[in-house]
Amino acid sequence: MSEAEFSIIDSLENVDQAQWQAIAGDNPTLAYTFLHALHDTRCASTQTGWTPRYLVMHRDGALAAAMPLYLKDHSRGEYVFDHAWADAFHRNGIPYYPKLLSAVPFTPVTGSRLLARTPEDRALLARAALQVARQLQTSSLHILFPDEQDRQALEAAGFMLREGVQFHWENPGYADFDAFLASFKMEKRKKIRQDRRRVHDAGITFTHLAGRAITPEVLRFFYSCYVSTYHAHFSKPYLTLKFFERLLDQAPDSLMIVLAKRGEAPVAVALNLVGGNIMYGRYWGTQEFVSGLHFETCYVQSIEYCIRHGIARFEGGAQGEHKMSRGLVPTPTWSAHWIADERFADAIADFLAQETAAMNQYIDELGEHVPFKPAGA
Known part of the structure; x- marks a missing residue:
């Protein structure tokens, strides 16, 4: 050598x-x-x-x-x-x-x-x-x-x-989301269904966008929510719109967005990174408070996407014991x-x-x- x-x-x-x-x-x-x-x-x-x-x-x-x-x-x-x-x-x-x-x-x-x-x-x-x-x-x-x-x-x-x-979710090969829920204790499964129903009753629907399906308009909406999340915590965002635009242009397959809408109007969004059969939960933001919307947008929808696409693991990011109730484990x-x-x-x-x-x-x-x-x- x-x-x-x-x-x-x-x-x-x-x-x-x-x-x-x-x-x-x-x-x-x-x-x-x-x-x-x-x-x-x-x-x-x-x-x-x-x-x-x-x-x-x-x-x-x-x-x-x-x-x-x-x-x-x-x-x-x-x-x-x-x-x-x-x-x-x-x-x-x-x-x-x-x-x-x-x-x-x-x-x-x-x-x-x-x-x-x-x-x-x-x-x-x-x-x-x-x-x-x-x-x-x-x-x-x-x-x-x-x-x-x-x-x-x-x-x-x-x-x-x-x-x-941290709190991560592992996919042993669930056939579908119902199979995932079937692995929960009854009271925990019931709570997830109640939370999902509450979001649905608020008129919220979800779209999963990956790679080139993410439009510049969706990315700009995401960034406005990302900035608002930092400002709500009296903080300054680390990343710029130009950074995310660069990723969308040069590495689109690394991006996956969960978009929450009421009708055709976007309400909330979560951006994940994908690679190596793992999805990484990174950023989220919303324009209004809806009970259960954060959990559904950031975790439940992302896990459902992983099951549908055979992704082996979802890492929920830093901190958060609350993630355990959605199936992420320490x-x-x-x-x-x-x-x-x-x-x-x-x-x-x-x-x-x-x-x-x-x-x-x-x-x-x-x-x-x-x-x-x-x-x-």
């Missing part, structure tokens, strides 16, 4: 798209078009506190491995919260920012962060990333939502692991962390040991409240 050559790049513009896709796989959030759109539309840029410092590895002039890396001067848009760590640094007169981060900006989706074909190359990337963090003199290096192969490589390289939880997620200052590294390691024990207990307790009938019932 020829020798690996590492370099840091601040844009994907000069990376061969086909070579990138060969190592990125079929996760839509790791696709060249998705990441490059985030940067090219300035959603993830130095101006927004996400300075790209991608680690790339070449062999014989060809891209062999890569790692999305960012210099961050804040902790927003990450969904793994380290504000208490930053505060402890600052209270002791030590800067926490800039830190180095490997993640898909604004996207709490598990996937590869060490984009490589072999375990050996994943190990090389993990060690090289530590060298980059030291060379840049950052306080720390954080890898968010790595998959299982990455997690093993990162732990072997000396990273500390942090456990989290699923561990992970992040990996390296802290340059050994004093803080030791303290954080102690904290993570306690937090992991508490998280495991929490997940076990959640597992006792899944809505499904016991096996064999």
